[in-house]
Amino acid sequence: MTEESALLRVLRGEALAKPPVWLMRQAGRYLPEYRELRARASSFLDFCYNPQLASEATLQPIRRFGFDAAIVFSDILVVPDALGVRVSFEDGGGPRLEPVDSEVRLRDLRNEIDLSRLSPVFETISIVRRVLPHRIALIGFCGAPWTVASYMAAGRGSPDQMPARLLAYRQPSLFQELIERLIEASITYLSAQLEAGVDAVQIFDTWAGVLAPREFQRWCFEPLRKIISGVRQTWPRAPIIVFCRGAGCQLPELARSSGADAIGLDTTIDPSFAAANVQTLKPVQGNLDPAALVAGGAALASAMENILATLGRGPLIFNLGHGILPETPVAHVEQLIRHLRAS
Amino acid sequence: MTEESALLRVLRGEALAKPPVWLMRQAGRYLPEYRELRARASSFLDFCYNPQLASEATLQPIRRFGFDAAIVFSDILVVPDALGVRVSFEDGGGPRLEPVDSEVRLRDLRNEIDLSRLSPVFETISIVRRVLPHRIALIGFCGAPWTVASYMAAGRGSPDQMPARLLAYRQPSLFQELIERLIEASITYLSAQLEAGVDAVQIFDTWAGVLAPREFQRWCFEPLRKIISGVRQTWPRAPIIVFCRGAGCQLPELARSSGADAIGLDTTIDPSFAAANVQTLKPVQGNLDPAALVAGGAALASAMENILATLGRGPLIFNLGHGILPETPVAHVEQLIRHLRAS
Numbered sequence: 142m143t144e145e146s147a148l149l150r151v152l153r154g155e156a157l158a159k160p161p162v163w164l165m166r167q168a169g170r171y172l173p174e175y176r177e178l179r180a181r182a183s184s185f186l187d188f189c190y191n192p193q194l195a196s197e198a199t200l201q202p203i204r205r206f207g208f209d210a211a212i213v214f215s216d217i218l219v220v221p222d223a224l225g226v227r228v229s230f231e232d233g234g235g236p237r238l239e240p241v242d243s244e245v246r247l248r249d250l251r252n253e254i255d256l257s258r259l260s261p262v263f264e265t266i267s268i269v270r271r272v273l274p275h276r277i278a279l280i281g282f283c284g285a286p287w288t289v290a291s292y293m294a295a296g297r298g299s300p301d302q303m304p305a306r307l308l309a310y311r312q313p314s315l316f317q318e319l320i321e322r323l324i325e326a327s328i329t330y331l332s333a334q335l336e337a338g339v340d341a342v343q344i345f346d347t348w349a350g351v352l353a354p355r356e357f358q359r360w361c362f363e364p365l366r367k368i369i370s371g372v373r374q375t376w377p378r379a380p381i382i383v384f385c386r387g388a389g390c391q392l393p394e395l396a397r398s399s400g401a402d403a404i405g406l407d408t409t410i411d412p413s414f415a416a417a418n419v420q421t422l423k424p425v426q427g428n429l430d431p432a433a434l435v436a437g438g439a440a441l442a443s444a445m446e447n448i449l450a451t452l453g454r455g456p457l458i459f460n461l462g463h464g465i466l467p468e469t470p471v472a473h474v475e476q477l478i479r480h481l482r483a484s
Numbered sequence: 485m486t487e488e489s490a491l492l493r494v495l496r497g498e499a500l501a502k503p504p505v506w507l508m509r510q511a512g513r514y515l516p517e518y519r520e521l522r523a524r525a526s527s528f529l530d531f532c533y534n535p536q537l538a539s540e541a542t543l544q545p546i547r548r549f550g551f552d553a554a555i556v557f558s559d560i561l562v563v564p565d566a567l568g569v570r571v572s573f574e575d576g577g578g579p580r581l582e583p584v585d586s587e588v589r590l591r592d593l594r595n596e597i598d599l600s601r602l603s604p605v606f607e608t609i610s611i612v613r614r615v616l617p618h619r620i621a622l623i624g625f626c627g628a629p630w631t632v633a634s635y636m637a638a639g640r641g642s643p644d645q646m647p648a649r650l651l652a653y654r655q656p657s658l659f660q661e662l663i664e665r666l667i668e669a670s671i672t673y674l675s676a677q678l679e680a681g682v683d684a685v686q687i688f689d690t691w692a693g694v695l696a697p698r699e700f701q702r703w704c705f706e707p708l709r710k711i712i713s714g715v716r717q718t719w720p721r722a723p724i725i726v727f728c729r730g731a732g733c734q735l736p737e738l739a740r741s742s743g744a745d746a747i748g749l750d751t752t753i754d755p756s757f758a759a760a761n762v763q764t765l766k767p768v769q770g771n772l773d774p775a776a777l778v779a780g781g782a783a784l785a786s787a788m789e790n791i792l793a794t795l796g797r798g799p800l801i802f803n804l805g806h807g808i809l810p811e812t813p814v815a816h817v818e819q820l821i822r823h824l825r826a827s
Contacts, residue, residue, distance in 0.1 A: 310779035
């Protein structure tokens with residue numbers, strides 16, 4: 142009999158005495174072995190699309206720290222790439238895309254996501270799932286439509302996602318069409334990741350927090366709801382985590398009616414608020430300040446205790462409230478793991 | 485008999501049929517006459533410290549649009565400047581300061597803010613107050629300690645204010661001392677602005693939204709409360725507006741116990757939430773999306789209607805949810821004013 146994954150038990154609503162843990166961007170530049178591996182591919186996208194390298198990157202943090210979940214090493218911008226947008230990553234300068242900011246550019250997109258372009262991701266998944274013990278869950282992911290569209294509209298990362306916000310105000314039907322394409326692409330892509338062997342999926346809406354409330358409803362909440370319902374058509378029991386960064390007071394509504402199995406809590410969410418208004422509805426995941434993990438020591442211990450004391454008795458997946466920072470000392474991640482195993 | 489300022493009436497709790505309006509950063513680069521004026525001083529700080537230029541910049545948007553309030557043209561970083569930190573502004577590159585990130589640097593600060601260094605600001609205030617009709621309020625301001633400290637710790641603007649967050653975790657007593665100095669300096673500076681003739685003051689905590697909740701309490705909420713209470717020692721009836729950007733669900737608590745007379749609402753705050761949980765306690769100010777003002781037309785009209793329909797029956801100061809963007813067309817500000825006057 143295989144031991145069941147602690148992460149999946151929590152996603153089904155169980156509260157465990159010791160919460161399972163993984164860290165957003167746990168495979169990344171803070172790990173010396175990752176930096177060594179990364180040097181073997183010329184471009185970041187080549188790295189993501191190389192199943193040998195991407196599967197190794199996925200497994201590195203599991204070997205080093207024994208996390209309860211691995212997350213497929215990839216990037217949210219593989220979706221626009223598979224929709225026919227030329228995507229590249231400048232060293233240290235972030236992503237560059239052909240902007241999709243007009244009817245003409247929108248018509249240039251493929252009608253459907255090209256899954257053959259993403260076959261290296263599915264191969265990565267099957268390699269990792271083969272070597273990963275069953276007690277460790279494998280998480281697939283995609284970016285939420287708003288967040289992906291914010292890069293597509295700007296052609297790059299942008300402060301406050303202003304190009305996408307302006308496009309959405311100025312040409313709402315064009316923007317709606319872009320979002321609909323991304324909804325369909327995300328449903329197809331997440332379903333294909335489940336088919337390839339991931340145990341759960343997470344949708345990242347990293348830039349949800351800049352929107353005015355009606356725009357949040359239209360460009361974040363509704364698309365998330367549609368993706369979840371779309372994935373459930375083929376995968377009715379697939380566990381789905383939504384991380385909607387900056388959703389603040391809207392999180393209870395997200396827990397209530399998005400259809401997600403678990404709700405990611407960003408760093409700003411008060412654990413007491415989440416305990417009273419979110420965890421009563423759905424399991425939660427988060428929300429350690431990545432800066433506390435960089436600081437380590439007493440600051441880290443105190444921040445962890447605050448989360449564990451408030452959310453630890455309900456269904457909780459311990460995680461950061463945002464991605465791990467490249468300057469994070471490996472020793473502080475070890476401190477985090479020791480703290481959790483001892484708690 | 486002088487006609488009393490609509491803004492001050494709202495700050496005392498009155499709901500007006502037509503809400504008074506001003507815009508954060510209303511004196512700025514979106515105005516051609518500002519760009520012309522700005523070219524007359526070599527550095528931005530020289531511009532702020534020149535009462536003739538600063539008073540003219542303060543008055544320009546009043547002349548053009550007839551706003552209900554003028555805000556003293558200055559910058560939040562004049563406070564570190566008057567504490568002995570060398571501050572400069574690179575053209576287009578943002579502020580540069582000598583970082584205050586160690587005991588040694590902290591000891592180098594003046595114990596008290598040098599008000600003589602800020603005398604041009606007070607002269608600006610008296611020039612403006614002299615020419616401004618009484619029905620138009622003059623607002624003074626300062627940055628909140630957390631926001632100012634985030635520049636002081638980093639020596640510049642920084643994504644996610646990480647240097648200050650790390651300093652606060654690593655050396656909390658050092659950081660507390662820095663915050664205390666800024667609290668004292670802010671009390672002295674706001675009181676001196678009131679003495680010089682401003683009718684109300686606003687405290688800007690622009691970067692409050694990145695903090696974890698306990699850090700928000702310690703570095704934002706408590707300092708704001710102390711500044712308000714300190715100003716009230718000498719100016720018991722001075723109207724004080726707090727704009728704590730990104731405070732989200734914490735706004736009702738801010739309204740309840742910070743002592744502020746009015747609460748600024750950033751762009752992300754749902755007007756319905758604010759109507760039920762904030763405006764019932766205190767007058768509110770905000771929260772039009774600056775991107776909707778750049779877009780203009782139907783998007784602007786709809787965003788304005790949403791605010792007016794929800795918050796317009798209570799005490800409301802119409803404003804943006806963040807500073808006006810440099811690319812905002814003047815014609816869209818005219819559209820905003822027409823809409824409000826007609827409503």
